[in-house]
Amino acid sequence: MTRHKMTGQIVEKEIPLVSGGKIREMTLSNGYLTLVVHDFGARCHKIFTPDRNGVFENILLSRDEPDSYAVDGGYYGLICGPVAGRIAGAAYDDLRFEANENGNLLHSGEKSWERQFWTMCPFQTENSVGVTLTLEDEISGFLGPIKATVTYELIKNQLKVFLTALSKKDTVFNPAFHPYFNLSADHENTLNHLLTVPADRLVEVDSENIPTGFLTELSKSSYDLRRARSISDIQKQLPDGLDNCFVYPENLTEKTLTLYSPNSGRKLSCQTDRQAVVIYTATHPEQNSTIAGKRMTPNRGIAIEFQELPDMVHHPEWGSIALPANTEKTFCSSYTFSTE
Numbered sequence: 001m002t003r004h005k006m007t008g009q010i011v012e013k014e015i016p017l018v019s020g021g022k023i024r025e026m027t028l029s030n031g032y033l034t035l036v037v038h039d040f041g042a043r044c045h046k047i048f049t050p051d052r053n054g055v056f057e058n059i060l061l062s063r064d065e066p067d068s069y070a071v072d073g074g075y076y077g078l079i080c081g082p083v084a085g086r087i088a089g090a091a092y093d094d095l096r097f098e099a100n101e102n103g104n105l106l107h108s109g110e111k112s113w114e115r116q117f118w119t120m121c122p123f124q125t126e127n128s129v130g131v132t133l134t135l136e137d138e139i140s141g142f143l144g145p146i147k148a149t150v151t152y153e154l155i156k157n158q159l160k161v162f163l164t165a166l167s168k169k170d171t172v173f174n175p176a177f178h179p180y181f182n183l184s185a186d187h188e189n190t191l192n193h194l195l196t197v198p199a200d201r202l203v204e205v206d207s208e209n210i211p212t213g214f215l216t217e218l219s220k221s222s223y224d225l226r227r228a229r230s231i232s233d234i235q236k237q238l239p240d241g242l243d244n245c246f247v248y249p250e251n252l253t254e255k256t257l258t259l260y261s262p263n264s265g266r267k268l269s270c271q272t273d274r275q276a277v278v279i280y281t282a283t284h285p286e287q288n289s290t291i292a293g294k295r296m297t298p299n300r301g302i303a304i305e306f307q308e309l310p311d312m313v314h315h316p317e318w319g320s321i322a323l324p325a326n327t328e329k330t331f332c333s334s335y336t337f338s339t340e
Helices: 066-071 231-237
Strands: 009-016 022-029 034-038 044-050 056-058 078-080 119-124 129-137 146-155 158-167 176-178 194-196 201-205 211-217 243-247 255-260 266-272 276-280 302-307 329-339
Touching (some): 009 119, 022 119, 022 129, 022 146, 034 129, 034 146, 044 329
Antiparallel strands (some): 009 022, 022 034, 078 176, 129 146, 146 158, 158 329, 194 255, 201 211, 201 243, 243 276, 255 266, 266 329
């Protein structure tokens, strides 16, 4: 493996598409982390972090071929919005959407934020380097138009992700950053990764992954992640792995998640202001994506999606994802990388 010395810089390039047009790519480095971002889908394409020996490697999964991004069924590194997760029946109130999964709406459908080009603008301050992406969404089918902003900011060994929206009409807003992490830098699968989440409840779902309206207590269950557990240990009890929404206690002051790779020594410590986190171990992933020259395989990455509870438009007892007209709302999640 090659050792790289990271220096603070911003590098831009264009990636031509066979179908015509181009994707704009921006690489940001600050000496601790390197981040690669694309304007299509506001995609976080790569994150380079050091292992315990100081070797910088990419710890994100993302499709190799930019021409395939428009049909990315794995949602690798994308910003899903305006509403992440599923909406039952692809409808709420008087709005009707084109269903894209079993009669339901998944990640806002085929004209969602992850299927659109964003405008990118880099910035650099005394303590950080980052990029802000903006989008005026008029085609997703959600009431608006919605002005969306995504900011990726590197502050030493931390990545902060800000998701902001402002709408001209009353609408809804529950976006999610959808990265797949493999802290071994894809040298092995994630079965030995250790996962800790201080959630106390789980969103119960039906056979189509639509919430039933019940929240299940995690105490003494196979889903309890309040102590560190390996993915392999979890799959001994849950052979299909995880594809679940974990709900943080309402009175929890620090909503966190920790992922650790014993072999590489890389540790990811997350903190969020969101209500919940969807964790997907990709035990039965889509297999149409080519990642680092190889087809996607089971347990190759772990998707960590901070968000409000799914299908909340049909479950007001859980809260609200309403975005009143002319009222700006921002969510923030941070990802701190270290080694042990």
